[in-house]
Amino acid sequence: MSDLHIYNSYTRQKEKFESITPGYAGLYVCGPTVSGESHLGHARPYITFDIVQRYLRYQGYKVRYVRNITDAGHFEEEGRDAIDKVGEKAKLEKLEPMEMVHKYTSLFHHGMRLFNCEEPSIEPTATGHIIEQIEMIKTIIAKGYAYEVNGSVYFDVNKYAAGYPYGKLSGRVLEDQLETTRELDGQEEKRNKADFALWKNAPPEHIMRWQSPWGEGFPGWHIECSAMSSKYLGETFDIHGGGMDLQFPHHESEIAQSTIAHGHAPVRYWMHNNMITINGKKMGKSYNNVIKLSELFSGNHPILEQAYHPMVVRFYILQTHYRSTLDFGNEALQASERAFRRLWEAYEVLQKLGHAGNSIAEDMALDAQVTTWCHECAEFMNDDLNTAKVIANLFELAPVINGIKGGQVSVGALSASTFALLQATYSVYLVDILGMQPLQVQQTNKLDQVLSLLIEIRKDAKKRKDFATSDLIRNQLAEAGVLLKDEKDGTVSYTVA
């Protein structure tokens, strides 16, 4: 595919991406609820849409990427738990709601940086947009699609469904929804079980509350995204992303609210990433099977055999297509770690490699094959962002790179232009688009000087066939986490674990 095609959850098919305003792309992604620490499952959408955003930029779009912070409303229960626990210990240590929100927002940002996810252009908070949300609710009431009961406002789904395709995004029929027997808070207030809250009256013990035309309360969960996305991206914008589990009711409700408030559908392309599972089950709070990011990075969790570097996790996630479920496993993560080390090393080797300068390839077949592998990367990305296939091609190219370095492949096997293409492909795809970074930090000069000295001493020992000394140096350094490698050309390189 020579143009970007993405799978639109709304139409259930791949569609050519055409932005509303040529050259500009608007992307809205449902962000975190900052009442708790982010876990591995949360990492997937943010990494997935980081790729979307990076790729659109690479394609030349000026992207406005909006990702909200949910710091109000529907998380009162967990927030309350957290507060009460602390409160039991000492009233002095009690967390203010704002304190809790700040804490988890910071943690979230820290995690995003470790994952090398680029910052969104705008990161609006729900609490910062109470007025916009109230205005939107007022509009919906004025248009006759919402009603107030006891200080709460509900969206009239039945009325909406009569004139609009309610349930199209999530593929469900309203009649089925009405048969739900589940008991929910405020159910008796609703005219209809399928109705959802736009505004909720706050009970006295509720910690977060705002003044509204309907009394003190807090906004319904869905309205924040509708209010903020339309404010920053317009009443109709290009892409809305989020986890598959948000399709219903969250995104379905967003469509309904915005359609009534603005008179037309809010989103052109809906994109949903699939879940991360563990032992086949979705990783989620309700299943009590989450691995928090801090646990993942430290290895401090009963089921973790080791710590996993953020880049390993990112690579692991990108090795699977975003619409497939991804099952967590130590073995899988460890495989990703080895794989990524190898790929990154090939990249570093490639950047240092020189070329003979011949314009005609000595090995025409290999030259053609390399060219194909490189060009295919674009096709794969254009085909609904198939990062798994891009990575596969980069791996296909690795032996060519290592072969040139190791002498198995002639330096002039590829033409100068193909070699340049190879270098560009690695750096564009691996670094710019997939957003990968090295596992180890840059070494300080001092360490480098010390190691250079040790390497010299060892070289000298080897020259004298004093292998006892040379092996001692290598083994001791290995124990300290520094791996020495004797290269073919006689030089010695090292990696620090």
Added chain:
RNA sequence: GGUCGGAUGGCCGAGCGGCUAGGCACAGCUCUGCAAAAGCUGCUACAGCGGUUCGAAUCCGCUUUCGACCUCCA
């Protein structure tokens, strides 16, 4: 119960009518003082049963099985 989506080699995972990805692991070889790394070679799978087709992992049907969602979960 309803709706939807999966079941791919030892493990993870692409694929979505012919060209039988890729990674990790494993085995052999080359290189090497020995390692490590790297290179080469080997390893052919698509839950089961029918059907459509010249041809199916890919389409259709049934069965088995796992999962997601069904009102506030990324």
